[in-house]
Amino acid sequence: MPQTLPTTKRFPKDHSHQLLNVTDLVVSYGETPALTGVNFHLCPKEFVAIIGPNGAGKSTLLKAILGLTKSSSGKIEFSSELGANPTQAISYVPQQQSLDWSFPVTVRDVVMMGRIGRMGWLKYPNGNDRHVVELALKKTGVSDLSNRPIAALSGGQKQRVLLARMLARESKLLFLDEPLTGVDSKTQDSIFEILEAERASGKALLMVTHDLEAARTWCSHLMLINRVVIAAGKPDVVYTAKNIEATFSSGY
């Protein structure tokens, strides 16, 4: 049973510059604990993949940190450099299918939505907002689609648009929920190239995925979870037959 496995594994070293520190986090839905004993921290230039089967609590973990789901106990601390409202400084890419893609807006409109938090009330986009949006469109390779209605996009293009909106937020902390769904392998590689460039520029990324192989190739750290953290650390340490077995074939 997973409960017998250690639940307090931390990512190694460098406590000096953590953007996010999670201690003994527990999230419950009613009486049922969805997630228990989560401990980890996230530093700049780390790209962490949260991996586990369906219902393992992967998305729940992201939502708990964002404050969208209430946690029952534990601590979530943010670096002061994220400002007074740290959760608002996190850029969150939701699952593609959670959005209404028949909504009558263009690609550029959606990416511009990423600027709303920075613009503030009663403001319209200024030159800098437009510049950031064009840059985000370019980085994600959707500049030539920018005037297209989002209803006319393929799965891979939709994902790029969501990434462009994420970039337009200009956040230090990036959360992604299953960004590889509905995406072919060529697009998958280019998505990872975009994310790797963000990591290298000093961002910290937390990505939910069930694609173990892709995560092992591209991410700096893996966190295997199935309602508890089964293993966490560098890919070559975590990626063992025993850990994977424990994550994916548990009694849940």
Add this chain to the structure above:
Amino acid sequence: MNFLLEPLQYPFFVRGLVGVSLVAGLCGVIGVYVVLRGLSYIGDAMAHAVFPGIVGAFLLKTNTLFGGLLAAILTSFGIGFVTQRSGLKQDSAIGIIFVGMFALGVVLLSSVKTYAVDLSRILTGDPLGISSADIWLTLGLGVVVGLVLLAFNKELLLVAFDPTEARVIGLPVNRLNNLLLVLIALTVVLAIQMVGTILVVSLLVTSASSARLLTARVSTMMMLGAAIGVVSGVLGLYASYHLSIPPGATVVLTNTFFFLLVLLLRRRGDPARV
């Protein structure tokens, strides 16, 4: 030419023309949110729920707009109260409150001698019976609704498209939703004067839906919605004058006709469209 000019010699017709244009244009804009958020049921509920307010104001000989607004606010609180206390789903709460309020309106109105005449006026509207004071009030409220929409458009759009993102960036999603409901309520009360309780939802939904079939951009949709609303309002009023048919219903029919025309003429299978 005489066809167009002849009715204009009557001040009541000119007032009706101005009033209907203002209201139908406003409905076309706010209707975009009603259509995109799937709120047509709430719009309809609101239209029925303000009925007793209008009747009450009518009986007390005060302005019916104020009576309607008061009832709209009471209804919003009532729906919230019932939903929270009963634990029922919101659509049940809306159903209970709106039919109850409507029945209250019918009972109130039955105390009037000219019951049948007044009932049909309130149910199907009387754009040719509005006063200049009503026009000014409509213009004022219309401008307020328009300005509020303009001010909070980007936030309201984000809440409509991606409420989770709106919460993540710290927008007060519940308050924005309430704001939208208040704007819809204001618009509904204005529109009831023109087309009546039963037909309001058409004005609120039909122009915006026609616009949605023609464009895949929200801003264009709002302008087209307003334009379609104004054109069907004006055409409907003229048709009603020349054919001697009820003006409110004729405006709605014209609007419906436009929608069917757009529906039949549009290219099928364009992915950018609905």
